[in-house]
Amino acid sequence: MKFFALLLSSVALIGAAPPPAQVPSEPYARLRQIVAPVSGAEMKKTVAKLVSFGTRHTLSSQTDPKRGIGAALNWTETRFKSFGLPTIRPCDTVTGRRVPNPTRVCDMVAIQAGTERPNDVVIIQGHIDSRVTDVMNFTSDAPGANDDGSGTAAVIEAARVLSKHKFPGTIVYAALSGEEQGLLGGKILADYAKAQGWNVVTVLNNDIIGNSCGADGLCDDTHVRVLSEGPRSQGQDELAAQTHSLGGENDAPSRNISRFLDGLADHLNIGLDVRQIWRTDRFGRGGDHIPFLELGFPAARLSVAVENYNWQHQDLRTENGVVYGDTIDHMDFNYLEKVAKLNFAALAAIASAPPPPEPKAEGAVSTDTTLTWNPVPGAVAYQVRWRRTDANQWQESRRFANCISVIIPKPGLAPGKAASGQVCQVVLPHARVDDWVFGVSSVSKDGFESPVASAVPGGAFKPYIAPKKP
Ligand SMILES: [Zn+2]
Numbered sequence: 279m280k281f282f283a284l285l286l287s288s289v290a291l292i293g294a295a296p297p298p299a300q301v302p303s304e305p306y307a308r309l310r311q312i313v314a315p316v317s318g319a320e321m322k323k324t325v326a327k328l329v330s331f332g333t334r335h336t337l338s339s340q341t342d343p344k345r346g347i348g349a350a351l352n353w354t355e356t357r358f359k360s361f362g363l364p365t366i367r368p369c370d371t372v373t374g375r376r377v378p379n380p381t382r383v384c385d386m387v388a389i390q391a392g393t394e395r396p397n398d399v400v401i402i403q404g405h406i407d408s409r410v411t412d413v414m415n416f417t418s419d420a421p422g423a424n425d426d427g428s429g430t431a432a433v434i435e436a437a438r439v440l441s442k443h444k445f446p447g448t449i450v451y452a453a454l455s456g457e458e459q460g461l462l463g464g465k466i467l468a469d470y471a472k473a474q475g476w477n478v479v480t481v482l483n484n485d486i487i488g489n490s491c492g493a494d495g496l497c498d499d500t501h502v503r504v505l506s507e508g509p510r511s512q513g514q515d516e517l518a519a520q521t522h523s524l525g526g527e528n529d530a531p532s533r534n535i536s537r538f539l540d541g542l543a544d545h546l547n548i549g550l551d552v553r554q555i556w557r558t559d560r561f562g563r564g565g566d567h568i569p570f571l572e573l574g575f576p577a578a579r580l581s582v583a584v585e586n587y588n589w590q591h592q593d594l595r596t597e598n599g600v601v602y603g604d605t606i607d608h609m610d611f612n613y614l615e616k617v618a619k620l621n622f623a624a625l626a627a628i629a630s631a632p633p634p635p636e637p638k639a640e641g642a643v644s645t646d647t648t649l650t651w652n653p654v655p656g657a658v659a660y661q662v663r664w665r666r667t668d669a670n671q672w673q674e675s676r677r678f679a680n681c682i683s684v685i686i687p688k689p690g691l692a693p694g695k696a697a698s699g700q701v702c703q704v705v706l707p708h709a710r711v712d713d714w715v716f717g718v719s720s721v722s723k724d725g726f727e728s729p730v731a732s733a734v735p736g737g738a739f740k741p742y743i744a745p746k747k748p
Contacts, residue, residue: 313548315439316435316439316619316622317615318611318612321434325606329423329605329606331344331345332420333347334347334407335420336377336407336416336456336458337459347407350406351384351453351455361388364388365388365389366387367386367387368385368467374462383463385452385454385463386452386453388450388452390445390448390451393444393446398632398633399477400479400481400482400629401471402449402452402622403452403464403566404431404452404453404483405426405457408422410592411592412593413458413459420604421603422604423604423605423606424590424608425486425604426484426485426486427488427606428487428489429483435622440625443626445629446629447628448476461564468569469569469573478576479628480535481578485580486590487582488582489589497584500549500550500583501583502550502552502581503552504539504579504580505560505565505581506535506555507530507532508528509526510530510736510742511558512741516745520735520736526735528556529732529736530737531731534737536554537670538628538730539552540552541671542624546619548616550616559579560585573741586608588601631722631727634720634728636652636739639711641710642711642712646705646706651702657720658679658721660702660719661721661727662675662676662706662718663717663719663730667713678704717733718731
């Protein structure tokens with residue numbers, strides 16, 4: 279590519295010769311190794327156990343040792359503890375449209391603290407509660423094998439497999455309650471994360487990830503859908519005018535999580551590709567990533583390629599020869615294993631990499647684009663990526679070693695503040711800011727790359743803060 283060659287020839291550096299970026303080329307090999315023990319058979323045992331609680335409806339018994347949501351949460355706690363992980367049980371007393379009487383709603387959460395950046399958090403979650411046709415029916419058997427025993431089993435399997443490793447960042451494993459009654463458990467955990475001051479880099483919400491055929495006979499066991507919001511739900515009023523002028527409709531952090539998962543799947547060789555769905559959730563429906571989005575935390579939902587609507591939210595019955603109900607025999611555990619592997623590789627990669635920076639792009643009425651960002655602790659290099667405004671995935675990229683050496687002086691630009699190491703700056707000659715979307719990711723010493731943060735309004739992996747009015 280012509281302008282890329284020009285870019286290379288124009289690289290100049292301030293100060294001493296830069297050290298080469300110390301980045302082994304095999305992070306994907308390590309991720310494949312980490313997720314190799316992930317077991318569909320193990321998750322089948324977990325789903326069978328979850329089903330054995332009869333119903334896990336949020337309004338079911340919290341004290342019965344064998345049946346109901348309380349028993350299911352307690353059993354999940356025992357599993358987490360058996361992996362040597364500390365647990366918490368964030369709760370809230372809720373009354374609402376689907377909770378007629380004040381009810382204690384609790385999540386069961388295990389925390390694997392990061393060894394270097396414990397406040398940088400990546401969350402995997404599924405909802406442990408279940409339902410039948412009538413969302414208020416808390417007595418009938420509601421196996422919830424796939425919705426969302428599959429996501430809960432993946433959360434427990436993630437804890438089993440990843441707790442054997444150490445990561446610089448923190449991994450949170452969450453079984454959420456109250457999803458079917460109005461995304462209650464998601465809100466409880468999002469509020470808890472905010473109260474703790476966690477820097478939530480990514481939330482992977484797994485809801486219905488364990489079947490591969492629809493009621494119409496359409497089957498697909500080689501794709502998983504990743505659903506991500508476009509314009510971010512937070513700060514919309516303030517962001518709208520900027521976005522209208524500068525773009526960024528496709529560059530909320532959640533969308534870059536979607537791109538990250540898509541790129542990761544291509545390197546794992548597990549027979550699974552990502553179908554990026556560019557909407558917050560399925561048409562007219564919701565999930566537990568939404569309360570996180572509302573607080574400004576980056577989050578995406580993973581769900582099967584083909585849903586089977588006869589096998590979710592249904593009373594167990596057979597009508598005119600059609601079998602209804604969310605039972606374990608409808609599930610595909612080989613498929614669930616693949617979706618779990620993609621999840622866990624993403625958790626391991628994101629917990630291994632520093633969070634992405636917050637780049638800004640400038641270059642109006644200029645032949646060049648200038649990207650500027652503050653250094654991220656722990657990053658030894660940055661990957662600058664860019665794509666055409668109508669492309670769905672990053673097309674061009676260039677890795678730069680740490681900030682002192684990435685600085686490319688543009689004629690006439692005072693390099694002083696950059697030389698102090700306070701600011702990273704890259705000038706991309708002949709790249710018109712009008713025609714591309716730019717982004718930057720952080721790279722760890724062992725080569726793990728964070729998701730990309732786009733240099734657009736609202737692109738930062740942080741809750742949006744409106745600029746102060748003068
Ligand atoms: Zn669900």
